[in-house]
Amino acid sequence: MKKNKPFSLFIRINGAVLSVIVIFILIAGMTTILSLKMSSESVGEVLETSDLNKLYLYFFGSENKYYIQNRKDIKDIPLTKVGFQIATNIKISDIRTFFERELPGFAEFNTKIEIAGQGTDLTTLPIESAPPMDVLLKEREIAQNQLNENNSNENNSTPPPSQTTNGKKVVFIYHTHSWESYLPLLKNVTNPNEAVSSNNRVNVVGVGDYLVKDLAAKGIGSDNSTINATQELHKRGWDANSAYQYSRSVVKEALADNSDLKFMVDIHRDSSRKNITSTTLNNKRYARLVFVVGQANPNYKQNLELAKKLHDALEKKYPGLSRGVVSKDRSEGNGVYNQDLSPRAILLEVGGVDNNIQELHNAIDAFADVFSEYYWQMKNAKAF
Template sequence: MKKNKPFSLFIRINGAVLSVIFIFILIAGMTTILSLKMSSDSVGEVLETSDLNKLYLYFFGSENKYYIQNSKDIKDIPLTKVGFQIATNIKISDIRTFFERELPGFAEFNTKIELAGQGTDLTTLPIESAPPMDVLLKERDIAQNELNENDSNENNNTPPPSQTTNGKQVVFIYHTHSWESYLPLLKGVTNPDEAVSSNNRVNVVGVGDYLVKDLAARGIGSDNSTINATQELHKRGLDYYSAYQFSRGVVQEAMAGNHDLKFMIDIHRDSLGRQKTTTTINGKSYARLVFIVGQNNSNYEKNTILAKNLHKALEKKYPGLSRGVVSKDKSEGNGVYNQDLSPRAILLEVGGVDNNMTELHNAIDAFADVFSEYYWHMKNAKAF
């Protein structure tokens, strides 16, 4: 028997070594074949979307049934499902996660629909174009006839507001992608990817100027940044993808110079066509709106509530105008959108590449109407 001990020990050591090798081969094979992904991001996502209180109670209950005796949902927590999601970053209930790393561009569908407006689904999500710097720097003629016609239709005979911010600017409007423009406002331009301009009369900066007037008519003081983001990025040797890095400094400077600011609105333009970005309400044509919230900002919950409240208010007075509230993480966009700087920050997409000036102004009129009611309600309720 003594002679067999070394042999038995040898067998055990070899068995352990072979087991370890087998496990490594198995893991490597699964990673290669199934493209499994184990990362802090996937673990974090599971934890963020799971009810941790239930998870804790589940583990306590495994030792003491008292904790879960009246909680059937806790008893039925599928730990194998949670473990599978952590290991693979795949959600059984969400088919998109099976394809996002295999199909180019499919990650765009990771956008979460927080609150859907009319016709909003995975096929009508806002699309962000990324034109190269040479396209952004190219000058384009404006459609003067479109502007002249709209100027003649403006009505400035508005009664004075019943309450005002007494000269204080409480809303800061800015434009991370200040170059975003609209095809009907550009002469001879038909390619949606070239719907860009540095002329503030025909890009989103002009939309911001119009919002300032609308808010002032309702007693709310605001400031609109007219900074040419294209020129500033080019001057610094930066590209399109550094736009939020640049606009962050713009917002921080505005906040440091004006402590009365309560709301931050970043105005953009969607790249989708007319069919998905236009609606008719009581015989008037409107450019539709959509709210975007960054999932990776520390004020995500508060900013989402703000966006949802504004969407619901729009839906009540102007049904169909808002396409809803969507959120994006860093896998498909900036993920923060400077919204960590304020609990009252929104990114507002105003129309798409095919909307004209009248439709844009109608949309801003409606937004200013609803936003001002919300602002005064919250102000009088001493919410800020």
Template sequence: MSRILMRIYRKILLVFAILICTTSLFVMAGLLSSSNISFFKFKVNGDIGAEVFLRIIGYENPLIGHALTGANMDFPIFSTGFQLLTNVEMKDIRSLIRSELPGFMAFDSNFIIAEDGVDFTDIPVESAPPMDVLLQERNMAAKELKELNNGKVYSGSSPSEKAVFIYHTHSWESYLPLLGMEGAENENEAVDGKTNITVVGELLGQELEKRGVGASVDKTNIGLMLDEKGWLTPRSYEISRSLVQKAMAGNQKLNYFIDLHRDSVRKDSTTTVINNQPYARIVLVIGEENKNFQKNLQFANELHKILNKQYPGISKGVLPKKGVGVDGIYNQDLNPNSLVVEVGGVDNNMKELKNTVEALAEAISQIYWKAEEVNG
């Protein structure tokens, strides 16, 4: 730890030294070019290194310079040069320590759409427990099982056509209260091969069918399949991809694909109260490296707006993910109406989950019926 602190200390000293030097330099440059202060700010998009290179060429070739002005992102030379020299982003304190702390890169994503008060500390975190832990099978705690069975059982007929496919890439993800471990300090204990996120998937399917939307719920034990193949948990998306492809081949009417997960952050971040009722909060995740990203984003944004209009604050927002350590595609290249939905966190109980599932089903059904009206 002392070695890490020393490296961070040295980086801070470097930051201050460069800050002093570059401030003096740009003050002088500002005085010399005060007649055209817009020189120091441009509108550009994309990777910083590439943008700087193109901008320099643009000074010599007016055509390139003109083409770069149509983008929608501020490009101040001072902060950009500072970032290139130090690898520190002036508006993001995470950049000061992201390379020094193991595992910190998991927080490098940012919500593209976020509710007030939501920041990078609310970013869902995926954990991978040992295989022998996630394969254990336990019964649901009596109190939570009673809550699960509390209420009217849907006795209506199921729609013959299935439009929504619900699955669980990390099927082992569970909730501490469901396992009789409410308040446990170690969030990684919230895993099980039997009592897990698939319970939420079943509930969502039932709630959708109450609203006339046919749903197919896949409860494959992904952990068991990984174990049989001798694969590690990062390859779970390969298995779930085959499940989605098989479902698509067997039913061309499927047009919505929901991969349910649960977050690893704790209760204060994953729980809210709406109209005196407790809810598990939702995060909508889209893979930024898939070809359907823009269409996925449109679907996620619409779902987010409907949810928060009817249940203010239930959706934290829409989170795009890419880069090292994440899948970046999440099978969403297979269909534009695909999402990873993080439903609550390790501390949420059955009451909170049931309330949220009803809200989610209502929002999805509204999107479905709106599309049906347009198509027919």
């Protein structure tokens, strides 16, 4: 009797669907008993990494080898593995997922190292701190001598740029955690958890001000938000964990007010210590940089590509200055970082709690150098 191939294919497909349903029923029971929970991130990751065209060809190829005779990449689909990962958030190939809900702080290691800079591994990842509001509101005296000493070393004589944005501000610099400061710039403060200040001369807002000057020297107009995030959060009765919710409104307003904006840079300060966040190049001390990209937004790939290109450019001119590029999902950190609002957005960690102002300025000089080269290259190529 001749085999009915369409009917056989129908049986195979329905059998596969039935198998998936059975697997989900079994896993649903496990999740109920073991208190495991399904997350949209795990579902999204599985769907994103699954090629539906390959799945389609796999089923048809099982009946007619013609469809896959030259497709060595078509392999058996591990339906049980995919179903288990979606339902439990556990990846059989990644041991970290077995412990993240059981060990406090272990979710920190969910950060993905996209490009590892010098010395970067799971033990030296950037640390995001969220101090309580009473710590943020406390006034701290600044180390004026550090600022005075740096001012005397500044050289403001720079040649005029060969090309400019003609008064247009094309870069928006802002600070979700505007309170993040540096111990050397605060008088009599030694606890790294208290390296916070609302004084824009000694926190990351001041770093943004310096970047504005550097970019202007390269012909690139930019705008730096000087909003005190601590006060705005306190005014709303929010804590530091709501900082990205507030900064999102700041970015959206900036984009609405200025159609010329092409790049978004959110400047932060890492909580890691000096041995991780500092380096010496040609007898000059630098605060090291880290690029952070949010995985949970539709612009993830474009923003990741931007961060990688800036890292590579830094490696060529200032080897070892960049600690690399990392990405985070919602299980550790915000996961979006307002980067869904622009395909050219980055979060830049500038130094750590122990870096002094000269190291910070040297780092920003280097970043502005490579960023401006990238900007004009893209601009002249009509990439935006």
